[in-house]
Amino acid sequence: MEEKYILAINPGSTSTKIALFNGAKEVFLKNIKHSSEELEQFKEITDQYEFRKEVILQELDGSSIDKKDIVAIVGRGGLVKPIKSGVYEVNETLIKDLKKGFLGQHASNLGGLIAYDISKTIKGAKAFIADPVVVDELEDIARISGHPEFERVSIFHALNQKAIARQYAKSHSKDYEQLNLIIAHLGGGISVGAHYKGKVIDVNQALDGEGPFSPERSGTLPAGALANLCFSGKVTHDEVKKMITGNGGYVAYLGTNDAYEVEKRANKGDKKAKLIQEAMAYQVAKEIGAMATVLKGNVDAIILTGGIAYGKPFVELVTERVEHITNVYVYPGEDEMRALAMNGLMVLKGETKIQQYR
Numbered sequence: 001m002e003e004k005y006i007l008a009i010n011p012g013s014t015s016t017k018i019a020l021f022n023g024a025k026e027v028f029l030k031n032i033k034h035s036s037e038e039l040e041q042f043k044e045i046t047d048q049y050e051f052r053k054e055v056i057l058q059e060l061d062g063s064s065i066d067k068k069d070i071v072a073i074v075g076r077g078g079l080v081k082p083i084k085s086g087v088y089e090v091n092e093t094l095i096k097d098l099k100k101g102f103l104g105q106h107a108s109n110l111g112g113l114i115a116y117d118i119s120k121t122i123k124g125a126k127a128f129i130a131d132p133v134v135v136d137e138l139e140d141i142a143r144i145s146g147h148p149e150f151e152r153v154s155i156f157h158a159l160n161q162k163a164i165a166r167q168y169a170k171s172h173s174k175d176y177e178q179l180n181l182i183i184a185h186l187g188g189g190i191s192v193g194a195h196y197k198g199k200v201i202d203v204n205q206a207l208d209g210e211g212p213f214s215p216e217r218s219g220t221l222p223a224g225a226l227a228n229l230c231f232s233g234k235v236t237h238d239e240v241k242k243m244i245t246g247n248g249g250y251v252a253y254l255g256t257n258d259a260y261e262v263e264k265r266a267n268k269g270d271k272k273a274k275l276i277q278e279a280m281a282y283q284v285a286k287e288i289g290a291m292a293t294v295l296k297g298n299v300d301a302i303i304l305t306g307g308i309a310y311g312k313p314f315v316e317l318v319t320e321r322v323e324h325i326t327n328v329y330v331y332p333g334e335d336e337m338r339a340l341a342m343n344g345l346m347v348l349k350g351e352t353k354i355q356q357y358r
Contacts, residue, residue, distance in 0.1 A: 003022060003069050004022070004069060004070075004071045004348075005020050005021065005022055005027070005065055005069050005070045005071065006020070006021045006070070006071070006072045006073075006074065006341045006344040006345060006348070007019070007020055007060075007070050007072070007073045007074070007115075007118070008020075008021065008073075008074050008075075008336075008337045008338075008340035008341045008344070009056065009073065009074070009075045009076065009111050009114055009115055009340075010075075010076045010108075010111060010336050010337060010340065011052060011075075011076060011107045011108060011110040011111050011114070012107050012108075013107050014033065014034050014036075014039070015031055015032060015033050015034060016031075016032045016034065016052050016055065016056065016110075017029075017030070017031050017032070017336070017337060018030050018032070018056055018059060018060075018337075019337040019338075019340075019341065020060075020063070020065055020070070021338075021341040021344075021345070023345065024341075024342065024345060026337070026338065026341075027065070028063050028064075028065060029337065030059050032055055032056070032059060034052075034055075038051070044105065045101075045105045045106065045107055045109065045110065046098070046099050046101070046105065046109060046110065046113065048107075048110060049110045049113045049114055049117070050117075052110060052114060053114045053117050053118060056114065056118070057118070067121075067122055068122060068123065070122055070125050071124060071125055071126070071348065072125065072126055072128065072344040072345075072347065072348060073115040073118055073119050073125055073126070073127045073128070073344075074087070074115065074127075074128045074129065074130055074340040074341060074343055074344040075090070075110075075111025075112045075113070075114055075115035075116075075127065075128070075129050075340075076108045076111035076112075076129070076132070076159070076336070076340065077108065077111065077112060077129035077130060077131065077132025077133070077134075077159075078098050078101070078106055078108040078109030078110070078111060078112065078129075078132060079101055079102060079103035079104045079105070079106050079108070079109060079132070079133070079134060080094065080097045080098060080102050080103070080109075080132060080134060080357070081097060081102045081103070081134070082134050082135075082136035082153070082154065083132070083134060083135060083136065083355070083357065084135065084136070084137060084355070085131055085135045085137060085158065085162055085199070085200070086130070086131070086352065086353070086355040087128050087129075087130045087131075087343045087344070087346065087347050087352055087354055087355060088128060088129050088130070088354070088355045088356070088357045089126060089127070089128055089354050089355075089356065089357075090112045090115060090116040090119075090127040090128060090129060090357075091356065091357055093357055093358060094112060094129070094357040095112070095113060095116060097357075098110075098112050098113050099113065103134060103155075108132070108133070111129060112127065112128075112129045115127035115128065115129070126347075128343070128344060128347065128354070130159065130339075130340055130343035130344070131158040131159040131162050131163075131339075131343065132158065132159070133155050133156060133157065133158055133159075133207070134154070134155055134158075135154065135156070135158035135162075135200065136153070136154040137154070137199040137200045137201060138152070138154050138200075138201060138202060138203070139201045139202065142201060142202040142294075152205065152210075153205055154200070154203055154205070155205050155206065155207045156185070156191035156193060156200070156203045156204070156205070156206050157185035157187070157189070157191045157206065157306070157334075158200070159336060159339050159340070160185055160305060160306065160334045160335075160336065160339060161183045161185055161191070161193050161195070161200065161305070162200075162339075163335075163338070163339035163342065163343075164183060164303055164305045164331050165179070165181055165183060165195055165303070166342075167331065168181065168301060168303055168329060168331070175198075176195075176198050177197050177198035178197065179195070179197065179198075179300045179301070180194075180195065180196055180197065180295045180298050180299050180300050181195040181299070181300060181301050181302075181303060182194055182195070182288050182291045182292060182295070182299055182301075182302045182303070182325075183195060183302075183303045183305065184284055184287070184288060184302070184303070184304050184305070184306075184318070185206075185305055185306040185334070186214075186284065186304060186305065186306035186307065186308035186309050186314070187214070187215075187306040187307050187308060187334060188214060188215055188216045188217075188257065188307075189206040189207065189214050189216065189217050189245075190204075190206060190211065190212045190213075190214040190217075190219075190280075190284060190306075190308075191203055191204055191206035191211065192204055192211060192212070192284065192287040192288055192290075192291055193291070194291040194294040194295050196294075196295060201294065202291060202294045204220075204287060207245065208241070208244050208245045209221065209244045209245070211283075211287050212280060212283035212284045212286070212287050213248060213249040213279075213280055213283060214248075214249045214250075214280070215249050215250040215251065215256075215257040215258070215259050215262075215308075216245065216246055216247070216248060216249055216250070216251055216257045217244065217245050217246075217248045217249050218243060218244045218245075218248030218249060218252070219248070219249070219283065221244070226240075249280070250262055250276065250280070253272070253276045254272065254273055254276055259307070259308045259311060259314070260310075260311065262276065262277050263277065263311050263313055263314065266313070267313070277313070277314065277317070278317055280314075281314055281317035281318045281321075282317075282321070284318050285317075285318050285321035285322050288302060288318070288321075288322045288325070289321075289322065289325070292322075292325045297325075299325055299326045300326065301326055301327055301328075301329055302322055302323075302325060302326055302327070302328045302329070303328075303329050303330075303331060304318060304319075304328065304329070304330045304331070304332075305330075305331040305332065305333070305334065306332070306333070306334055307332070307333060307334060309330050309331065309332035309333070310332040310333065315330055
């Protein structure tokens with residue numbers, strides 16, 4: 001039987017993860033680290049893609065897999081224009097927006113660019129992106145913020161939330177499109193989505209200032225106090241942005257973004273660590289409760305996922321506040337490489353339609 005492989009590519013700020021899958025089986029995984037010296041020669045993030053592509057090709061050449069047997073390459077989707085969930089074939093319009101950074105520059109923008117370049121060197125291989133963070137399935141009512149100058153937007157952990165939703169559905173012999181789920185991704189950022197029959201109809205904008213605070217992000221702040229700070233003359237625009245994303249949450253209160261360290265400190269009797277940990281769980285539970293209202297109380301399951309879901313004390317703090325709504329399930333971690341590859345596999349099996357980016 002001829003071997004066919006899916007290559008998953010996930011560029012991060014200082015590393016590039018690649019994995020090869022034969023069907024649903026992972027056969028190769030590599031996390032390629034990039035030094036600051038290697039990256040500082042590039043003015044823009046998108047200028048790095050040729051360098052990163054060559055490093056990936058070198059790793060593939062050193063593996064036991066023949067590149068000609070790769071039939072699909074799935075790159076991490078970047079900050080393109082808002083799109084519906086799905087798998088998108090990389091086309092010229094997508095390449096243009098990835099290079100420009102439609103919603104900003106981010107290392108994930110490189111995923112589709114690298115996938116496309118590599119696909120051109122392999123006969124018959126196709127390049128895709130899948131469920132980027134800008135997946136937007138919000139209902140119109142969810143976009144209203146309270147002032148027309150500020151429209152709510154959808155930026156969240158779409159890749160992991162969608163993958164976990166499908167995994168849960170399969171384990172319960174259901175179709176994702178049959179279910180109403182609330183999924184909380186608990187990581188450096190926290191997003192809580194209301195999944196209504198296959199669509200995320202409401203979710204907090206987890207990137208820069210909405211919903212629960214997280215290890216690195218402030219979440220929703222009191223608007224009046226924030227406005228006063230912005231015009232106080234004490235801080236710059238960049239400093240405020242850093243307070244919201246990067247230096248918020250655990251970092252601001254406890255000086256660390258390590259949720260496990262906070263858990264250990266709380267367990268050892270550190271009262272402040274215990275309070276802040278409980279406060280973050282409290283806010284996550286509040287957001288879950290809000291999403292239950294969005295779904296009119298008809299919730300098949302609440303799912304906790306992401307790296308913080310490994311922490312039993314935190315999971316228990318959230319669960320005790322929301323288990324009256326419905327059963328709580330825990331899927332710890334975030335296997336982005338598998339999620340990317342499984343999207344590619346769904347395409348190969350004809351289980352999902354290839355979307356066109358326009």
